[in-house]
Amino acid sequence: MSRVFDSDLATELEDLERRALRRRLRTIETAHEPYVKVDGREMLMLASNNYLGLASHPEVRRAASDAIARYGVGAGASRLIAGSIEPLHELEREIAGLKGVEAALVFGSGYLANLGAITAIAGPDDAIFSDELNHASLIDGCRLSRARIFIYRHRDIDHLSSLLADAAQARRRLVVTDSVFSMDGDLAPLAEIVDLARKHRAAVMVDEAHGVGVIGPNGAGLAAMLGLEREIDIHIGTLSKALGSYGAYVAGSRTLADFLLNRARSFIYSTGLAPAMAAGASAAIRLIRSAPEIIERLWENAGYFRAGLERIGFKLAPTATPILPVMIGESADAIRLANGLLERGVYVIAIRPPTVPAGTARLRVTPTAAHSRADLDFALAAFESAGRELGLISAAVSRCTP
Ligand SMILES: Cc1ncc(COP(=O)(O)O)c(C=O)c1O
Numbered sequence: 001m002s003r004v005f006d007s008d009l010a011t012e013l014e015d016l017e018r019r020a021l022r023r024r025l026r027t028i029e030t031a032h033e034p035y036v037k038v039d040g041r042e043m044l045m046l047a048s049n050n051y052l053g054l055a056s057h058p059e060v061r062r063a064a065s066d067a068i069a070r071y072g073v074g075a076g077a078s079r080l081i082a083g084s085i086e087p088l089h090e091l092e093r094e095i096a097g098l099k100g101v102e103a104a105l106v107f108g109s110g111y112l113a114n115l116g117a118i119t120a121i122a123g124p125d126d127a128i129f130s131d132e133l134n135h136a137s138l139i140d141g142c143r144l145s146r147a148r149i150f151i152y153r154h155r156d157i158d159h160l161s162s163l164l165a166d167a168a169q170a171r172r173r174l175v176v177t178d179s180v181f182s183m184d185g186d187l188a189p190l191a192e193i194v195d196l197a198r199k200h201r202a203a204v205m206v207d208e209a210h211g212v213g214v215i216g217p218n219g220a221g222l223a224a225m226l227g228l229e230r231e232i233d234i235h236i237g238t239l240s241k242a243l244g245s246y247g248a249y250v251a252g253s254r255t256l257a258d259f260l261l262n263r264a265r266s267f268i269y270s271t272g273l274a275p276a277m278a279a280g281a282s283a284a285i286r287l288i289r290s291a292p293e294i295i296e297r298l299w300e301n302a303g304y305f306r307a308g309l310e311r312i313g314f315k316l317a318p319t320a321t322p323i324l325p326v327m328i329g330e331s332a333d334a335i336r337l338a339n340g341l342l343e344r345g346v347y348v349i350a351i352r353p354p355t356v357p358a359g360t361a362r363l364r365v366t367p368t369a370a371h372s373r374a375d376l377d378f379a380l381a382a383f384e385s386a387g388r389e390l391g392l393i394s395a396a397v398s399r400c401t402p
Contacts, residue, residue: 020331021352031056032244034371036347043347044379046365051214051322052294053370054244054284064245067279075272080261087278092257094285095237095249098212098220100229103257104249106278108270110209110238111137113248115144116264117205117234118176122147127170129163129202131155131177133184136355138176138207147174154181157192164200173202179222180210183356183364185319190222194231205234213242214321219288219295239281242288247273247281298322298369301376305367308380313393317362325351326363326383333392334361340386346379 016022029037032055036045054060067087076082088106095104107113118141122128126147130138133154142149148170150163160175167173175197177188190206197204208221216225219242223232235251250260260267288294302322309316309326317325328334334350341348341363352361367376387393 020335034368034375038342038347041345043342043345044371044375045347046367046379047347047349048366048368049210049241050244050370051242051298051366051368052244052284052288053368054213054242054287057244057284057287059287060244060280060283063283064276064280067275071275073274073276075274077271078268079272080268082272084272085275085278087275087282088273091239091278091282091285092249094282095251098218098285098289099235099237099251100220100224101235101251101253103254104251105257105260105264105267106239106273107248107250107264107267108273109246110135110207110236110240110248111140112266112270113236113238113250114138114207115141116266117236117250117260118142118174119145119265120260120263121145121203121205121234122172122174125171127167127173129160129167129173129175131181131188133181134176134178135182135207135209138178142176155186155189157189157196160193161196164196164202168200173197173200174205175202176205177207178210179206179208180215180321180323182210182323183351183362184317184325185210185321185323186317187222187320190228190232191226194228198231203233204231205236206232208235208237209241209248210321210323212237213284213288214295214298218292239277239284243281243284245281245284246277294369298367301367301369301371304373305365305376305380308376309365309383312380312384312387314383314387322366322368324365324367326365328361328363328392329359331361333390334363336390337386337392338363340390341379341382344382344386346382 026038032048032050035042071085092104092106114137122145124146128142128147129150130142132151152160152163175193179188194204206223211221213219215222223229237249239245239247306324315327317327331352338348338350348363348365351364
């Protein structure tokens with residue numbers, strides 16, 4: 001019986017393998033620093049969301065280990081059951097301060113925050129409007145809510161407008177969007193979305209997973225950059241990317257936070273965030289607010305690397321952020337290039353369907369604030385040599401590296 005079950009699964013895995021879609025884990029044996037040890041080899045890391053290098057920053061590490069010394073490792077149970085440890089409350093105050101809103105509620109992860117917030121707010125009588133390139137956790141939250149889902153073309157305000165007009169009868173209307181699209185690096189047209197939403201009495205939920213720590217004043221995100229902090233009804237963000245920790249938040253009004261504390265199933269029925277993660281994230285926020293030049297370094301590095309890739313002859317998606325999608329097309333080609341880079345000591349990963357639409361496989365490259373110019377030049381030389389060897393760039397393009 002179990003052998004039949006296993007061979008059934010194995011057949012599916014073989015099918016993924018045939019279509020160059022099978023995924024595997026690689027073991028990292030060191031901290032997330034510019035160079036990591038992968039399966040015994042030193043490699044330059046260009047695949048993480050550790051945009052500011054804070055996952056291994058001494059102050060963030062110290063805050064996390066102090067929290068372990070004082071509070072232990074685990075939170076014990078759901079915060080509503082075993083009590084809510086102080087570092088989580090401190091973190092919620094830090095987040096509300098950064099975002100310029102009344103309150104925040106911390107969740108176990110971004111996936112859980114999106115699932116919990118959407119399913120608490122929307123139900124079968126409601127309508128959700130979702131950008132077609134939204135993150136999987138937003139998509140899954142929409143599906144699980146059992147609300148009517150209207151998917152609008154990527155960043156297409158006219159399409160969103162016509163869909164909103166079609167759902168005038170819904171009890172609640174909720175527009176949901178990433179602020180920075182995770183696989184493309186482009187930005188949601190937030191001001192236009194807010195205008196439209198107001199016209200149609202819809203609430204707006206923005207996932208700033210890749211915005212917080214990266215964009216806006218002190219890394220407060222896209223909404224803050226546009227002065228829309230108070231216009232967005234539900235701010236979501238993760239602690240796991242630029243903030244170098246783990247966990248996530250929903251921020252907005254005090255009423256929203258209280259509502260979710262009572263209604264979000266992924267908050268109520270899941271163990272509270274570990275104290276070390278909360279303390280690490282608080283330290284990261286304080287660090288960014290006191291020394292925002294770290295964000296400038298990230299953007300300078302991303303600009304330098306992007307210009308280098310384009311000079312070599314790679315085609316990038318029209319990104320507006322430090323997420324650099326090197327467009328390849330076919331999954332097999334993207335894997336060959338990623339493997340060529342791994343062989344040359346550069347850690348990048350091919351992003352393939354279903355994470356991105358068919359025919360748009362890419363390498364998602366993320367220089368961080370922690371990389372030096374020498375690191376980036378080393379990686380550009382590897383891109384150039386691997387790209388040439390595989391025939392993915394033309395030999396006629398001038399050399400980019402000095
Ligand atoms: C836009 C977006 N939202 C949510 C998540 C999920 O966050 P987490 O990794 O904390 O679960 C991610 C990334 O993983 C993301 O890119």
